[in-house]
Amino acid sequence: MISIKEVTNKAGLKAFVKFPFSLYKNNPYWVPPIIKDELETFDQTKNPVFANAEARFFLAYKENKIVGRVAAIINWLEVKEQGLKKMRFGWFDFVDDLEVSKALLQKVASIGAENALDYMEGPVGFTNLDKVGVLIEGFDHIGTMITWYNHPYYQNHYEAHGFTKEKEYLENKFKAAAADPKLFEKANTLIKRRFQLRELNFTKSEDIMPWVDKMFDLFNESYAKLSSFVKITDVQKEYFKKKYISFINPEYIKFVVDKDDELVAFAIVMPSFSKALQKANGKLFPFGFYHLLQARKNSKDVIFYLIGIRPEYQNKGITAIIFNEYYHTFKEKGVENCIRTPELEENTAIRQMWKHFNPITHKRRRTYRKALN
Template identity: 55%
Template sequence: MIYVKKVSDKKDLIDFVKFPFKLYSKSKYWVPPIIDQEINNFNKDLNPNLKNSEVELFIAVKNNEIIGIIAVIINWYEVKQQKTSKIRFGWFDFVDDLEVSKLLLQKVIETGKKNKLKYIEGPMGFSNLDKVGILTSGYDIIGTMITSYNYSYYKDHYESFGLSPEKNFHEKTFMFDDIDTGYYEKMSRIVKTRNKLSEVNFNSTSEVMKRTNEMFDLFNKSYEKLSSFVKINEEQKEFMKEKYIKFINPEYIKFVENEKKEIVAFAIIMPSFAKALQKMNGKLFPFGFLNLLWAKRFNKDVTLYLIGIDPEYQKLGVTAIIFNAFIQTLKNKGIQICRRTPELTDNISVDKIWKNFNPKLIKTRSTYRFEIN
């Protein structure tokens, strides 16, 4: 018999976090998270996202063995301020048994009904910077530290329950050898001169941290018109600094500023930590952090983490300045491949940015929706 229980103590939480390690133990493509970071995601004292959100975690059990997990999330800022009557679900993993996925999804619906919400959507996290969507193609390609992975049967389970695709995302990659470097060097000079702009390069993490809040403000401004976008607040900015920015090589962060020294565009690239995280298998210590340090210094693949452009500057070609700066930095380091994080397929403006890079589609993913009766 299968039953579902709510996570109620530290042991349950650890079991919840460790279940994917068992489910994907034979997968060459799943990238494990750091266990301590996953546990901290659900700690109100450590994760500022929980100031505006509430979460319930559930575990499906059969014969004293965990066979599925799900997080039920209400982002109250989204519900009350944006008037979006949605309940989210995430951290949704399960064995290939339709009864398991059905019982877990019913917990989302029950919580939605209690709170008079109209529909469920997921998988997603607390904010737009969390992992999003189930993989719908590209199952035989290794993931990244900032994307989720799942087996191909997940899609069948979602559709069997009656969920339908809500938002679609694609992931693309490109080779630096395919880029016309002369074109971007020329365009960078023209755009800088015409619009009185300049690039900002960093040599230390401390320099970056001084301007990170400005960068996140621009991120909010850049994406505020996208569907389902929830702005990052001050506490979340601090959280993101500690969780991600400190790990990024300072030379992999580029800004463009105007003559008033205001940031009008930015981009962040991260070394690929995927294989390092696979070697670590969730543990930073005693030696796991050494794998991260090696990847940070020597990896020849990178992942585009974030890009943001002030709407007033989006048609002025400022991306040429960013790309030219990155091309010089990355070629000097021998970087060969850049992978883009999931982007909404309806975000046409971002897609146009990459048209000259000969991008190759490698993965697709979707969030799914279900109306609550």
């Protein structure tokens, strides 16, 4: 018999965070989170997303053993401002037992019904900067710190419970050497001259900080038309600034500004921390922090995390400026492989941006939805 228990204390939340460590034990492709970071994500006193969202956490038990987990999330900005009556769910993991996944999903559905929501969708996080989608292809490729990994049977569970595909995301990679400067060197010069633009490069994190709020404003502006987008609030900007910007190599953050020093485009690339996180196995101490610092300094793989271009400058070749700068940075750092974060299948503009680099789609993931009666 399956029993579902709500997490109501720190011990329960720690069990919630640690469940995948047993589910994916010895899996060479799963990338564990840092337990402390994951706990902070779920802490209402630390994560500002809870100013506009709520979440409840559930564990499934069978014979007194944890066999599944789910986070049931309502983003009230999405519900009230966008009119999307959506019940979100994420951090959804389970053993290969249909009764377990069914019981967890029924719990999410009941919360959605209590709040008069129309449908449920997952797996998703609180916002667009969280992890998204269940992996449906690419199980033999190592995960990243900004995506979920899952067993192949997950897809069967969603479909067995009457869920249908909502959105599909592609993950692509290409060799850094494919970013041939001949493709954009000339364009880079012409576009800068035509639009009176210049690039900004950085060597210190503190020099980036004055630009970060403008960067998030531009992020909100760039992605506003995508169906899944929920804007980043001012309080969240501060949180992400403190949590992430100082840990990303400053030379991996590129800005493009106009003649008035207004931000036109930005890109953030991160070194791949996947193997370092596997070595850390959830803990920063005693050696986890060392492994992460080594990856920050020496990783030959990088992840294109975010790119934003002001709408009036989209499709005008601004990426030539960004890629030209990255080419020189990557060459200096000895970067070999470029990996892209999940991109919506419907986002044709982003696919056009990468077409010259011979990208290979190595993973696909989906969110699934179901109507709430």
